[in-house]
Amino acid sequence: MRAAVLYGAGDVRVENVPDARLIEPTDALVAVSRACICGSDLWPYKLMQPGEPPRRMGHEAIGVVEAVGSGVHTLKVGDVVVMPFAYSDGTCAFCHEGLHTSCAHGGFFGTVELPGAQAEALRIPLADGTLFVLPVGADEALMASLLTLSDVMGTGHHAARAAKVGRGRTAAVIGDGAVGLCAVIAARRLGAERIIMMGHHPDRIALAKEFGATDVVKERGEEAVARVRALAGGLGVQSVLECVGTEEAMRTAIGIARAGGAIGRVGVPHYEAIPGSEPAFYNNLTIAGGPAPVRAHIQELLPDVLEGKIEPGRVFDRVIGLDDVPDGYRAMNEREAIKVMVKP
Ligand SMILES: [Zn+2]
Numbered sequence: 001m002r003a004a005v006l007y008g009a010g011d012v013r014v015e016n017v018p019d020a021r022l023i024e025p026t027d028a029l030v031a032v033s034r035a036c037i038c039g040s041d042l043w044p045y046k047l048m049q050p051g052e053p054p055r056r057m058g059h060e061a062i063g064v065v066e067a068v069g070s071g072v073h074t075l076k077v078g079d080v081v082v083m084p085f086a087y088s089d090g091t092c093a094f095c096h097e098g099l100h101t102s103c104a105h106g107g108f109f110g111t112v113e114l115p116g117a118q119a120e121a122l123r124i125p126l127a128d129g130t131l132f133v134l135p136v137g138a139d140e141a142l143m144a145s146l147l148t149l150s151d152v153m154g155t156g157h158h159a160a161r162a163a164k165v166g167r168g169r170t171a172a173v174i175g176d177g178a179v180g181l182c183a184v185i186a187a188r189r190l191g192a193e194r195i196i197m198m199g200h201h202p203d204r205i206a207l208a209k210e211f212g213a214t215d216v217v218k219e220r221g222e223e224a225v226a227r228v229r230a231l232a233g234g235l236g237v238q239s240v241l242e243c244v245g246t247e248e249a250m251r252t253a254i255g256i257a258r259a260g261g262a263i264g265r266v267g268v269p270h271y272e273a274i275p276g277s278e279p280a281f282y283n284n285l286t287i288a289g290g291p292a293p294v295r296a297h298i299q300e301l302l303p304d305v306l307e308g309k310i311e312p313g314r315v316f317d318r319v320i321g322l323d324d325v326p327d328g329y330r331a332m333n334e335r336e337a338i339k340v341m342v343k344p
Pocket residue numbers: 088089090091092093094095096100102103104105106
């Protein structure tokens with residue numbers, strides 16, 4: 001079968017690899033109908049060091065179950081499923097608490113340990129706990145939005161929850177990538193009155209406004225902090241959704257948060273220590289967040305997607321075949337595309 005393999009910075013190739021197959025009795029085999037390229041895939045795409053082992057990329061997919069092991073009980077061949085970016089058993093203490101990304105037996109797709117979804121098919125460990133069966137056939141119109149439940153929409157929702165977004169509150173979203181755009185949807189869905197989008201790409205800002213952003217701040221750094229604080233009556237915003245993962249983004253988040261406010265961070269951090277410890281302390285800020293347990297969030301978000309109340313699938317602005325995955329990485333890295341869908 002064909003699959004995308006990252007060999008080094010800027011070097012992703014689509015190659016013939018051994019067919020995905022069942023290994024454990026709790027595995028399922030899924031034929032990928034749709035996958036995508038994630039903003040977080042761009043980190044290794046940019047920064048992979050010589051000597052690091054190759055990685056089979058991709059952690060977001062919708063597919064059809066092709067085979068199940070003897071220990072799989074809730075899935076059958078032919079089921080249309082969405083695959084969260086982490087696998088989980090669904091039975092341990094953390095899964096029961098809805099924190100599937102901390103599953104005692106879990107892990108992540110698209111890593112050195114577990115081949116990813118930018119492929120014709122993949123093996124799903126702990127399939128009963130991991131996969132979510134979609135109550136639809138192959139409904140074309142909904143597929144893009146359903147695909148976002150495997151990561152970006154669930155991650156945006158997680159940022160909003162961690163930032164304590166609620167009715168009547170002010171929120172700011174840092175980052176205009178697919179997660180940031182989904183965070184706008186999530187903030188609006190949870191009742192935020194004012195949503196300030198911080199970003200500077202015209203196409204993304206236009207979409208953010210359609211998703212519910214009420215204000216846009218294009219500045220960066222200190223200027224951005226001053227602008228947001230001014231927009232929020234000089235006090236700062238109650239909820240900050242940090243969807244980037246750089247030290248500068250966290251510094252901005254702390255700078256714009258109102259005293260007593262909360263920061264929900266979902267951008268994978270690429271810094272050693274959280275900056276701004278002193279202002280965060282004196283302003284009684286809550287800093288929360290982490291990898292989103294999207295498996296837990298699907299249940300809450302799915303009805304809104306099925307009813308068309310939210311349309312996170314609009315973040316996809318390019319659809320490619322598997323052989324074009326290298327160009328898809330390039331396009332996302334150069335900010336030519338917001339998010340790329342892959343149809344193997
Ligand atoms: Zn678990």
